[in-house]
Amino acid sequence: MSTEPSPRSVHPDEPHRQGLAQRLNWLRAGVLGANDGIVSVAAIVVGVAGASTALAPILTAGLAGLVGGAISMALGEYVSVSSQSDSERALIAKEKRELREMPDEELAELAGLYEAQGLTPETAHRVAVELTAHDAVAAHLSAELHIDEDDVVSAWHAAGASAAAFTLGAILPMLAILLPPAQWRVPTTFVAVLVALAVTGWVSAWIGGSSRSRAVLRVVIGGAAALAATYAVGSLLGASGVV
Template sequence: MSDSPALAPHRDEPHDRGAFSDRVNRIRAGVLGANDGIVSVAAVVVGVAGATSDTQPILAAGLAAVIGGAISMALGEYVSVSSARDSQSALIEKEKRELREQPEEELAELAAIYRAKGLSEATALRVAEELTEHDALGAHLEAELHIDEHEVLKPWQAARASGLAFLLGAVLPMLAILLPPEGLRIPITFAAVLLALGITGAVGARLGDSPWVRPTIRVLVGGAIALAVTFAAGALLGAAVQ
């Protein structure tokens, strides 16, 4: 007997919370890292190219931006996610201690949460008791704190994804500024960077199952402003020292 449409699972909805959490974490770190690699390195090389047409300082500044940016991106992501993980771990340990020291109060608290959601007192108590028998810690973490003991954030995973994404994003502006003839460097870099930002914005939105137009426009506008400002600053500096 086939499942009725009303009872069939929604394939487009994330029912595996652990996999969905990891996926969102990777997408966030990867897209942020790639966008930052594209924009920050492009801004540096475009700014230097606005000041001088000599390839050597453009290459040196670009490499410094790539190496420093990748390390900074990975380190910042590691520190940020580690802080969030430490907070999660502290909350989990606190809940474990409360369940050991005052199990009756915790059961009453869990039942009260379900009463507040609309269950009758008897049903709420029954639900709390059955969930406690099955997995007391998991039930309290989900109901009270909306976290899962097995979904603690992974700082090294986020750091690797962010740092690698930065490096991959940084390759494009480096090639775009170094390979074309001198007279075409700036327009080709502008076009390549904006195209790449549009792609990463749209792909990141689609992978996260969200509309892609507004996120894509945001990254395009931000990237265009960054390039225009740094190029203008480099051109002014180049004119001042000549």
């Protein structure tokens, strides 16, 4: 019995598992959707609050931004990811056709790819033969295109995650602007939004494996700038009597 540890047990934090692209797809869409929902709706309601203390226009503008933004995010994710998945499926179909029509040429191509990675010609040919016998399509998709046939990203998953996350993100500034007394609406919204952005920045960096502090700083500064700008515009319009 072999005592060699499996790659998963040696490196449990590395993505040695199927479905990674699908999970990262909806996680990415969800985080981006939440971030956009927080910032865009917060900017809208803060801008309106800068011009008027009446709740009706703030609520109307916020709900319009929430509904329109959620639909826009879902549509954008669906179109974007559909293009990606259509391209991947076309490449998969092309590879299957080539394997049917020219198996010898494809075997030589696969061996050449392994040889280019540093294997000797004999070893590269042996690896190509064994992998082709096991699953020719998977071997070629992995070596040539870095695609897993069972892990093509779903446009519907991305669209649903983005729309749901945008809605959840947008609810926060809506509650922050509507619940407190008039004099506390804008300060409360600023604090709630910046804290929420810090969380989404940290999560997005965790997903991507990048610097948490840098990601948090980027989104917090960007969000604060957006809120300050829209509040200033609303205040100027309100003070000038335009609205």
